[in-house]
Amino acid sequence: MSRQFTPKVVTANALIEGDAIWLTEDDRWTRDIREAELIEDEAHGQLRLLHALSQDSVAVGAYLADAKPGERGPEPVHFREAFRTRGPSNYAHGKQEVA
Amino acid sequence: MMYHYNDFDEAFVRGRVAQFRGQVERRIDGSLTEDEFRPLRLMNGLYLQLHAYMLRVAIPYGTLDSRKMRQLAMIADRWDKGYGHFTTRQNIQYNWPALKDVPDILDALADVGMHAIQTSGNTIRNVTADHFAGAAADEVADPRPVAELLRQWSTDHPEFQFLPRKFKIAVTGAEADRAVIRSHDIGIQILRRDGEIGYRVIIGGGLGRTPMVGKVLTDFLPAADLLPYCEAIVSVYNVLGRRDNKYKARVKITVHENGIDAIRDQVNERFALIRPQFSGVDQRMLREIERSFALPSFRPSSRDAFEAARNSDPVFRSWADTNLAAHRRDDHAIVSISLKKHGATPGDATSAQMRLMADLAERHGYDELRISHEQNVILPHVPMGDLPAVHAALKDAGLATANIGLISDIIACPGMDYCALATARSIPIAQEIALRFDELKMEHEVGPLKIKISGCINACGHHHVGHIGILGLDRAGVENYQITLGGDGTETTVIGERAGPGFSADEIVPAIERLVKGYLELREDAGETFLQCYRRLGLGPFKATLYPEARADAA
Numbered sequence: 001m002s003r004q005f006t007p008k009v010v011t012a013n014a015l016i017e018g019d020a021i022w023l024t025e026d027d028r029w030t031r032d033i034r035e036a037e038l039i040e041d042e043a044h045g046q047l048r049l050l051h052a053l054s055q056d057s058v059a060v061g062a063y064l065a066d067a068k069p070g071e072r073g074p075e076p077v078h079f080r081e082a083f084r085t086r087g088p089s090n091y092a093h094g095k096q097e098v099a
Numbered sequence: 100m101m102y103h104y105n106d107f108d109e110a111f112v113r114g115r116v117a118q119f120r121g122q123v124e125r126r127i128d129g130s131l132t133e134d135e136f137r138p139l140r141l142m143n144g145l146y147l148q149l150h151a152y153m154l155r156v157a158i159p160y161g162t163l164d165s166r167k168m169r170q171l172a173m174i175a176d177r178w179d180k181g182y183g184h185f186t187t188r189q190n191i192q193y194n195w196p197a198l199k200d201v202p203d204i205l206d207a208l209a210d211v212g213m214h215a216i217q218t219s220g221n222t223i224r225n226v227t228a229d230h231f232a233g234a235a236a237d238e239v240a241d242p243r244p245v246a247e248l249l250r251q252w253s254t255d256h257p258e259f260q261f262l263p264r265k266f267k268i269a270v271t272g273a274e275a276d277r278a279v280i281r282s283h284d285i286g287i288q289i290l291r292r293d294g295e296i297g298y299r300v301i302i303g304g305g306l307g308r309t310p311m312v313g314k315v316l317t318d319f320l321p322a323a324d325l326l327p328y329c330e331a332i333v334s335v336y337n338v339l340g341r342r343d344n345k346y347k348a349r350v351k352i353t354v355h356e357n358g359i360d361a362i363r364d365q366v367n368e369r370f371a372l373i374r375p376q377f378s379g380v381d382q383r384m385l386r387e388i389e390r391s392f393a394l395p396s397f398r399p400s401s402r403d404a405f406e407a408a409r410n411s412d413p414v415f416r417s418w419a420d421t422n423l424a425a426h427r428r429d430d431h432a433i434v435s436i437s438l439k440k441h442g443a444t445p446g447d448a449t450s451a452q453m454r455l456m457a458d459l460a461e462r463h464g465y466d467e468l469r470i471s472h473e474q475n476v477i478l479p480h481v482p483m484g485d486l487p488a489v490h491a492a493l494k495d496a497g498l499a500t501a502n503i504g505l506i507s508d509i510i511a512c513p514g515m516d517y518c519a520l521a522t523a524r525s526i527p528i529a530q531e532i533a534l535r536f537d538e539l540k541m542e543h544e545v546g547p548l549k550i551k552i553s554g555c556i557n558a559c560g561h562h563h564v565g566h567i568g569i570l571g572l573d574r575a576g577v578e579n580y581q582i583t584l585g586g587d588g589t590e591t592t593v594i595g596e597r598a599g600p601g602f603s604a605d606e607i608v609p610a611i612e613r614l615v616k617g618y619l620e621l622r623e624d625a626g627e628t629f630l631q632c633y634r635r636l637g638l639g640p641f642k643a644t645l646y647p648e649a650r651a652d653a654a
Contacts (some may be wrong), residue, residue: 016127016198018152057129060147078576080149080515087150088516090444090526093180093195094150 008045009036009067009074010052011084012059019094020084021059022074023052029059031095033085034073039064101162101467102247102391104212111255112209115216119143120202127199144215145201148519154193154201155218156208160228160246160270161189161470161477165457168468170211172453178204183453185438185446187510187559188267189227189470190218194517216254221262223253223333229271229278230471233392234433234479236425240289240296242270242278244389245325248381251388252326259333263340264348266333274590279472281313281592282306282564284350285332287325296322302332302362303354306558310594311351314359316366324374326381331370335362395465400430400482408487415490417543418501423486426479432486434464434478435471436493437500437508441537445511445529446474455496463489472561473510475503505542506550506615507533510561514554514571515578521554523571523578524604528552531608536615545615548629551586564588566630567611568595580607582614584641585633596638598645610645617644 010023011033021029022036030036039045045064052062066077076082087094104112119139126136140146144155156171163171171191175183178200179193186192196204208214217224226246233241249268253259259266271278272289280286286301297319304313320328339357341347347356354362408415424433436456439445448456456476460468463485469477481489493499502508509532512518514525529552536542551565555572562568568583579601586595602610615629621640622632633641643649 013147018147018198019150056132057127060133079578080573083515084149088194088526089524090447090516090530091180 005040005042005045006066006077007068007074008039008064009033010039010045010048010062011036011065011081012052012055012062015058015060018060023048023059023062027051029055032073033067033076034070036067036074038067038069038074101164102159102243102388108212109209112212112214112216115143115214116202116205116209119205123198123202138220140201141219142216143201143205144218145196145198146219146519148194148517149515150517151195152198152201153517154196154204154215155186156191156193156213156215157218157225158189158191158213158470159250160226160232160243161230161472162232162243163468163470164466165461165468167211167213168453168457168460170207170213172450172457174204174207175450175453177207182447182449184444184513185448185470185474185476187472187474187512187561188225189230189472190225191470192513194513220260221264221266223249223256223259223262223266223268226250226253227267227269227278227283227472229273229276230469230473230477231277231424231433231479232272232469233394233467234426234431235273235275235277236427237275238273238427239291240272241392242272242287242289243392244385245287245289245298246270247388247391248326248385249329251384252329252381258337262333262337263342263353264345264350266336266350268329276588276590276592277471279561279564279588279592280304281590282310282561282588283313284336285329286313290319292319298322298325300328300332303351303359304592305349305351306561306563307349308346308556309349309352309355310558310563311355312592312594313351314354316359316363323379323382324370327374327377328366328370330373331366334369334373335365339365395467395480397428397431397465397480398482400484402430402483405483405486408490412487414494414499414501415487418490418499419486421501421505421543422503430483432481432483434481434486434489435503436476436478436498437502438475438498439502439508439533440497440500441502441507441533442530443497443533444526445509448476452496452498455492455498459489459492473508475508502542504547504549506536506545506548507542508549509533510549510551510565512553512555512559514552514560518554520557521571522556522573523554523580525552525554525560525569525571528569528571528580528604528607532611535608535612539612541615544625545619546625546628548615549588550611561588562586563594564592565595566633567614569607569611572601574601578604580604582610582645584614584638585630587630598638598642599649600646613644613647614641617641620644
């Protein structure tokens with residue numbers, strides 16, 4: 001048996017602003033990870049990543065990041081991905097500024 | 100005084116901005132892919148980080164005047180979030196520029212003779228120098244003319260645009276090494292022997308994954324040979340340096356693998372070949388550059404107001420005793436402005452603070468400013484009589500923290516709060532340590548102690564040469580902090596020793612507190628610094644204070 005697949009989201013940085021963005025199920029890029037598509041199948045994840053990589057003029061450096069289901073949508077697993085949803089810890093800049 | 104662009108410099112920088120403007124337009128309209136654009140933006144100092152782009156602007160040898168500093172403040176307000184981050188390479192980084200604005204920022208920099216060229220990529224990077232250059236009492240010669248000559252030679256040098264890896268040069272003109280020259284690819288120390296100026300050239304130093312102390316390539320290079328000799332070094336490295344493995348590509352590994360004697364032979368061979376091509380134009384240029392760094396016409400100043408303030412105001416006294424350094428003239432002082440207020444982000448300055456420092460430089464410091472690799476700002480020439488006024492103005496701006504060289508004067512890289520390469524955060528650890536020791540009111544009692552924090556193994560925070568070094572790592576998805584002890588970044592450079600297992604983010608500040616309190620118990624008297632005490636006793640007793648449970652287990 002293959003090992004169990006950890007759910008993923010597709011994420012990248014926006015071309016102009018450079019901030020973190022996530023791919024939604026209906027092919028939009030969102031700045032809120034909770035709106036992202038939670039991918040639970042490895043093959044589907046590869047297809048979604050290929051789609052994201054083809055959007056090079058909007059999204060830079062797309063990759064698959066581990067995520068888990070939360071009450072209001074996908075949540076990050078690793079602390080690095082959690083920081084990307086918020087911004088730095090020394091100032092209320094970045095996504096937490098708007099939130 | 101400082102070096103001003105000549106017509107050639109000006110045209111070159113403007114040309115590069117225009118070129119980059121076109122590249123950004125083509126990236127935004129989709130004609131360039133990221134793979135095509137990335138090397139182009141990196142050549143202009145533009146990185147893509149965790150939350151935004153980051154623009155790294157070169158401050159050659161850390162020297163600024165008020166006009167440049169005010170322009171940096173203007174850029175922070177207009178295109179960023181009202182602040183800038185001064186780095187361990189004497190540069191400034193903007194953490195939030197939008198891609199479309201970067202060409203305008205570069206034009207604004209060019210307006211004051213600044214740029215972001217060669218602040219990234221496998222090229223010769225910004226040449227750094229002693230931040231007390233031109234002012235220090237112990238200086239043989241101002242290192243900046245040499246640094247400027249090297250900057251001109253290395254900028255857009257056709258042979259050195261695709262080196263095996265990045266290449267960093269630092270220059271000092273004093274025996275006391277304030278420029279960390281033994282941790283650079285090339286470190287240059289200006290010497291005077293029998294009245295003659297020459298250079299001690301050190302190569303193969305570096306921190307990062309494989310920290311190494313630089314080795315002396317030549318003990319006294321005649322002044323006129325500097326440029327061909329440096330060119331010979333970089334040429335030999337360009338051929339020998341490993342391009343097969345990124346982690347073995349720096350010159351420190353080339354020196355380590357080939358041996359310093361073999362490298363010296365090859366450098367001498369190459370030098371003999373190219374030396375005749377240097378007709379002396381470089382030396383004439385150096386003479387011209389030296390005129391740009393002539394000392395200001397110092398105005399005599401009385402020490403009376405200084406002594407009076409020092410005797411009557413304990414806050415001024417504490418600041419003066421901690422943040423001033425000896426100037427070449429008795430009636431002047433070197434002022435270190437701390438960008439390390441307890442709880443603040445090391446190296447950050449708001450636009451208002453930048454403007455205030457520019458005003459002070461203009462009013463009280465012959466219009467000169469320097470950025471230190473320890474992430475502070477220096478007013479290199481302040482008349483003694485002006486110090487009370489300077490202190491009062493700094494105090495109002497939150498810039499008068501009396502902590503230079505003390506435990507809260509921490510070097511910290513941006514870490515995972517900004518950097519895409521980081522494995523853990525650095526800034527919050529620095530903030531918490533500074534706040535804790537301020538709360539304990541211990542830092543003046545503890546005395547000289549350098550803490551340096553890096554958020555990954557690349558060691559931008561110089562942790563290996565911190566008396567206490569902290570390295571942030573990702574251990575199974577959790578931030579973990581390793582401590583090294585006994586490091587030293589001066590003329591007696593030593594790479595610190597790993598103390599033992601790492602600490603979690605919650606445990607690291609208490610661990611540092613145990614260590615420092617342990618040192619107070621261990622030291623012979625108040626005159627024995629942390630580093631001296633460590634050198635006398637070795638790792639053992641310090642390790643015992645760091646890991647009390649291990650000691651209990653062993654008992």
